[in-house]
Structures are given as structure tokens and as C-alpha cells.
Amino acid sequence: MARIINILPESLVNKIAAGEVVQRPASVIKELLENSLDAGATALTVVIKEGGKTFMQVADDGGGMSDEDAVLAFDRHATSKITTYEDLENIRTLGFRGEALASIAAVSHVELHTRKRDEGLGFRVRIEGGEIRNKGQDSHQPGTSVTVKNLFYNTPGRRNFLKTNNTEFKHVFDVVLRAAISHPDRKITFVSDDETVLDLHPTTRDNRIRDVFGDRQTEGLVAIGDSNEHMSIVGYASKPNYSRRTRVEQYLFLNGRYIVNRSLNHAVFQAYEHLLEKGSFPFFVILLTIDPHRVDVNVHPSKMEVKFDDEGSVYRFVVNAVRKSLLAQDLAPFVEERMTSSGPRGGEGGWNAGNSWERLLRPGQSVDTETGEIGIARPMGHPGGSTSAFSSLPFGNVWQIHNKYIVTPTTEGLMVVDQHVAHERVLYERIVDRLAGRVPPGQQLLFSHTIGLTPGDAALVAQLHPDLTAMGFELKFFGRTTVALDAVPQDVKPGEETTILQQLIDLYKENEHTVSLEPRENLAKSFSCRAAVKAGDPLNADEMRSLLEQLFATKNPFVCPHGRPVIVKLTLAELDKRFGRPA
Numbered sequence: 386m387a388r389i390i391n392i393l394p395e396s397l398v399n400k401i402a403a404g405e406v407v408q409r410p411a412s413v414i415k416e417l418l419e420n421s422l423d424a425g426a427t428a429l430t431v432v433i434k435e436g437g438k439t440f441m442q443v444a445d446d447g448g449g450m451s452d453e454d455a456v457l458a459f460d461r462h463a464t465s466k467i468t469t470y471e472d473l474e475n476i477r478t479l480g481f482r483g484e485a486l487a488s489i490a491a492v493s494h495v496e497l498h499t500r501k502r503d504e505g506l507g508f509r510v511r512i513e514g515g516e517i518r519n520k521g522q523d524s525h526q527p528g529t530s531v532t533v534k535n536l537f538y539n540t541p542g543r544r545n546f547l548k549t550n551n552t553e554f555k556h557v558f559d560v561v562l563r564a565a566i567s568h569p570d571r572k573i574t575f576v577s578d579d580e581t582v583l584d585l586h587p588t589t590r591d592n593r594i595r596d597v598f599g600d601r602q603t604e605g606l607v608a609i610g611d612s613n614e615h616m617s618i619v620g621y622a623s624k625p626n627y628s629r630r631t632r633v634e635q636y637l638f639l640n641g642r643y644i645v646n647r648s649l650n651h652a653v654f655q656a657y658e659h660l661l662e663k664g665s666f667p668f669f670v671i672l673l674t675i676d677p678h679r680v681d682v683n684v685h686p687s688k689m690e691v692k693f694d695d696e697g698s699v700y701r702f703v704v705n706a707v708r709k710s711l712l713a714q715d716l717a718p719f720v721e722e723r724m725t726s727s728g729p730r731g732g733e734g735g736w737n738a739g740n741s742w743e744r745l746l747r748p749g750q751s752v753d754t755e756t757g758e759i760g761i762a763r764p765m766g767h768p769g770g771s772t773s774a775f776s777s778l779p780f781g782n783v784w785q786i787h788n789k790y791i792v793t794p795t796t797e798g799l800m801v802v803d804q805h806v807a808h809e810r811v812l813y814e815r816i817v818d819r820l821a822g823r824v825p826p827g828q829q830l831l832f833s834h835t836i837g838l839t840p841g842d843a844a845l846v847a848q849l850h851p852d853l854t855a856m857g858f859e860l861k862f863f864g865r866t867t868v869a870l871d872a873v874p875q876d877v878k879p880g881e882e883t884t885i886l887q888q889l890i891d892l893y894k895e896n897e898h899t900v901s902l903e904p905r906e907n908l909a910k911s912f913s914c915r916a917a918v919k920a921g922d923p924l925n926a927d928e929m930r931s932l933l934e935q936l937f938a939t940k941n942p943f944v945c946p947h948g949r950p951v952i953v954k955l956t957l958a959e960l961d962k963r964f965g966r967p968a
């Protein structure tokens with residue numbers, strides 16, 4: 386019998402490999418940039434034409450190659466970066482698979498020029514579809530430049546998959562951007578169709594971030610920094626009210642390499658706890674450094690996927706680091722910030738109609754001052770405050786506005802608190818504590834209440850029974866759909882004992898449909914929303930003070946569990962500006 390198995394020729398093997406490594410112009414630029422960075426380049430120039438389809442070039446001032454290596458580099462599995470299996474477990478370079486140049490050359494026209502710093506002359510190699518056409522000595526400045534023309538000229542299937550020049554440009558741009566973010570100490574220039582798109586000079590990480598994202602984008606970023614014996618993290622994340630509508634602007638790097646990792650993206654998201662509104666995502670740039678022995682980057686030829694030895698500990702490390710940075714922030718939006726983003730300012734209209742300060746301070750109420758200036762807080766001391774910015778807050782004077790907002794002077798001016806969301810935050814944290822078993826539950830009812838449920842609700846209550854009990858509900862089933870309620874959580878308002886369970890269940894179901902929450906999370910949110918004072922509930926001064934005190938004893942007084950702001954501040958400086966009073 387004749388044999389039917391062939392060993393594929395090298396050129397075909399390379400084309401097959403190219404399928405995984407080279408998907409589009411951006412993948413070529415990515416590989417070439419990685420090689421330049423690995424070669425220790427301090428200046429990198431990327432030039433493309435027509436989104437990279439017809440022309441791409443990456444030039445560097447790195448170590449360069451010898452004549453022999455310049456030819457060898459195009460062989461498959463040719464690499465200077467690893468030699469043994471031990472090396473593979475300890476990858477400190479961006480490349481290591483030795484297949485990028487071979488793959489690129491298999492599907493395009495490539496010209497490489499290179500010169501080692503200590504060599505007088507350089508070397509040139511020209512390759513088409515993996516075949517060397519020309520090579521020889523050449524003059525070249527120290528470093529390497531690789532030019533790639535006519536990508537996929539010999540693989541029409543691939544070529545047809547390419548998108549518009551614009552789209553391909555955008556992908557290349559992203560690749561250059563990522564290299565710029567992870568290597569702020571390098572000079573990076575990017576030219577597309579003869580236009581200089583990026584011209585970045587070596588600088589600090591902070592400045593590089595500002596250089597690539599601009600002032601507007603970087604406004605509202607919080608710096609992140611933390612480390613333990615195994616890993617370290619640096620980076621930036623947006624304050625909640627600067628979040629985005631999409632996940633696109635999330636940049637994650639591991640050991641200088643841009644990676645894609647859903648779990649770690651989720652860790653960052655998780656760090657915001659409930660600071661983010663539904664459907665909004667943080668903008669972040671996070672750079673992790675982890676001992677290479679503890680990570681595996683050899684998961685996919687594109688090297689963008691990684692596996693961690695202990696993913697759980699990396700996840701927790703990221704959550705904690707980001708959370709710490711966020712909580713260190715005073716997250717209350719200033720009136721000023723709000724105004725720039727949402728409407729007119731100054732002169733006539735000022736704030737929102739209906740909220741004008743005139744109205745806020747009537748009737749017969751004026752902020753009590755000795756100096757005649759608004760909002761100078763009297764030093765009454767406030768023992769309950771846990772947040773540094775508010776530690777000396779005097780909750781002496783409080784006013785309720787339209788049975789909805791609480792206004793009180795602060796050392797910096799004034800703050801307005803939304804009573805419902807403030808109470809929601811207080812209750813939410815209490816319930817979360819209770820669910821974690823930290824607070825004694827329940828207030829006993831004088832008479833047990835019997836509640837009839839629909840079969841669906843009854844099943845849900847049965848399912849949530851343990852958590853409801855932890856929250857402070859004490860209930861027993863009589864038959865399948867009737868429960869007797871003997872105790873409710875302490876925060877339930879008198880008179881609502883019988884309705885709170887049904888309200889809670891209704892909101893729980895609603896949340897199940899619209900947002901995906903853990904059951905306990907959903908319970909806590911639903912309960913705090915339903916049990917909290919509402920807009921429209923009149924509060925007396927003591928109730929307001931007590932609410933403010935409890936609010937400032939929470940972990941995050943500034944944002945409600947759904948991500949809405951709890952506090953809006955108006956500073957004296959802002960008031961002075963509005964009244965045209967020189968500062």
C-alpha cells in the first residue's frame with residue numbers, strides 16, 4: 386500500500402503557522418515592536434501605509450544582528466531568547482517562540498536591514514513568501530529595520546478578510562499605543578500615510594499616560610500602586626463618575642506585555658464594588674509584575690493569553706490594590722465638576738432650576754455665621770466621622786430641602802446629601818455585614834404576621850431562607866405558600882413590617898431580570914432600597930444628623946450601592962466665584 390502521509394514542506398508549514406501569528410497588519414506590527422523592545426531599542430519608529438496592507442516598517446536602534454543571525458532569524462523556531470525548557474519557564478522577553486519573522490516572511494515581502502553597534506557595516510536580507518531573494522552587506526545605522534510589503538499577497542483568503550484601511554489603521558494604532566503605555570521610557574514615533582500620528586518622547590509613566598490619552602481622558606484617574614513578595618501593581622483607574630460606556634478602554638499588562646484576561650478585568654470591576662452604575666465600566670491601565678516562574682505566557686501563539694500559577698491570589702491582589710486606591714479618594718463630586726459635564730454655569734441660570742441656593746436657604750434660614758460669609762462651619766467636632774476629609778464635620782445645622790435633600794455646612798463650604806441614597810448606603814453596608822454574620826439580627830414582632838405568597842414567590846423565599854434569616858427576618862412556612870413572620874431586620878420602619886418582605890422580593894425579581902447579581906448582593910441592594918427613607922419623607926433635625934453620622938461611618942459615603950452620587954459639595958471658592966467676590 387502506498388503511503389498517504391506527507392511531511393509538509395517548510396514553506397507551507399510557515400504559512401500554516403502564520404495563520405495563528407499573523408492575522409492582520411496589527412499582528413505584524415505587534416511582533417516587530419516586540420522584537421525591537423527585546424533588542425533593547427530606546428527609539429522605535431513605526432511607519433504604515435493604507436492601514437498597513439501595502440507597507441509596514443518598524444525601525445529601531447537596538448542591538449542589531451550579525452550577518453548570520455539576520456538570515457537565521459527567518460527560520461522557523463529560530464530564537465536567541467530561549468535555549469532550554471528551564472528558560473521557557475522563566476520568560477523575561479516579549480518573544481520566545483521564534484516563529485514571528487518566519488511567519489511574517491511566509492505571507493509577504495520582507496526586507497530586513499540590521500547592524501550591530503560594533504560592526505562597521507550592516508547586512509540586508511530580502512525575502513518573498515519565505516524565499517530568500519537577496520542578501521548582502523549594506524550600510525545601515527546601528528539597529529534593525531524590518532519592512533513588510535504586500536501582506537497576504539500569496540494567501541488571498543486571508544487578504545480578503547482584511548477590513549477597511551481605517552479599521553486596520555485603528556488596530557495598528559492600538560498596538561502602538563499599548564507598547565507606548567508599557568514602555569514610557571522609549572521614544573516612539575508612529576507615522577501613517579505620511580502623517581505623524583504619535584511622536585512620544587521618553588518620559589515618566591504619568592506623563593506618558595497623559596501624552597497618549599490627553600488631559601480630558603486622564604482627568605478623574607486614580608493612581609494605583611501596591612506590592613507583596615510575589616507581585617506588584619502600578620497603574621490608573623477612573624473614578625466612578627468618570628467611567629465609560631464600553632469596556633474598550635481597559636489596558637492590562639503583565640511583565641510589560643499587553644494581555645487579555647477576563648478574570649483580571651473582572652477583578653478591577655469588582656474593586657469598584659457598587660460604585661459603578663449598571664452598564665458603565667472603568668477606564669483603567671494596570672501593569673502587573675509577577676515572577677515569570679509563576680505565570681505561563683505560552684498559551685497561544687499570539688502570547689496575549691496567560692495562565693497564572695495561582696489565579697485566585699492574583700485576582701485578590703488586584704481587587705485589593707484597586708479598591709484601596711479608590712477608597713482613599715474623596716469620591717464626592719464637586720458641583721463644579723458636575724456642571725462642566727452637564728450644563729450651563731455661571732451668571733443667570735446657575736445650577737439646575739429648582740435647586741437654586743435662594744430656595745435652598747429659605748424660609749428664614751440663613752447659614753449661621755459670625756463673619757457674614759456663607760458656609761463657615763462652626764467647630765463643633767464630630768466624633769462619628771470615619772472619613773478623613775470629614776473628620777471634623779459639625780453636623781450642627783442641617784436643613785431638609787423639599788423633603789428630599791439634606792443641606793449642611795462643611796469646613797470647605799456646603800454639602801447636599803440625597804437622603805434616600807444616603808440611607809441606602811447605610812442600610813446596604815449593615816446588611817452586607819449581617820449576611821457575613823457580623824451583626825446580631827432581628828427585631829421581634831409583637832404579633833407574628835401571616836403573609837400569603839404566590840407559588841413563585843414562595844419558592845424564592847424558600848430558596849433565600851438562610852440569607853433572609855441572616856439579614857434578620859425570622860419566618861416559618863405554613864404550607865407551601867404561607868409564611869409567618871416573627872422578626873424583621875432592625876432597620877425596617879415601623880408600620881412596614883408586613884410589606885417589606887413582599888417589596889424586597891419584588892425588587893429582587895426585578896433585579897434578577899435586569900442586572901446579574903449574586904443572590905446575596907441582590908438581597909442587600911433590594912432591601913436597602915426598599916427600607917431606606919424615600920424622597921418625600923420629612924425628617925427632623927435629629928434624624929438628619931443621625932443619618933449623616935451613620936453615612937460617614939460607612940466605608941464609602943460618597944456613592945450609593947447602585948453607583949449614584951450621595952453627596953454633592955459646593956465649595957466656598959465656587960460660591961465666591963459665582964458672586965464675583967475676589968478669592
Ligand code: ADP
Pocket residue numbers: 416420421424445447448449450458459463464465466479480481482483484485486487529
Ligand atoms: P522570537 O522573537 O520569538 O525570538 P522572532 O521570529 O520574532 O522570534 O525573531 C527571531 C530572532 O531574530 C529573535 O530571537 C532575535 O534574535 C532576532 N531579531 C528579530 N528582530 C530583531 C530586532 N529588531 N533586533 C535584533 N534582533 C532581532
Ligand code: MG
Pocket residue numbers: 416419420479480481483485486
Ligand atoms: Mg519575536
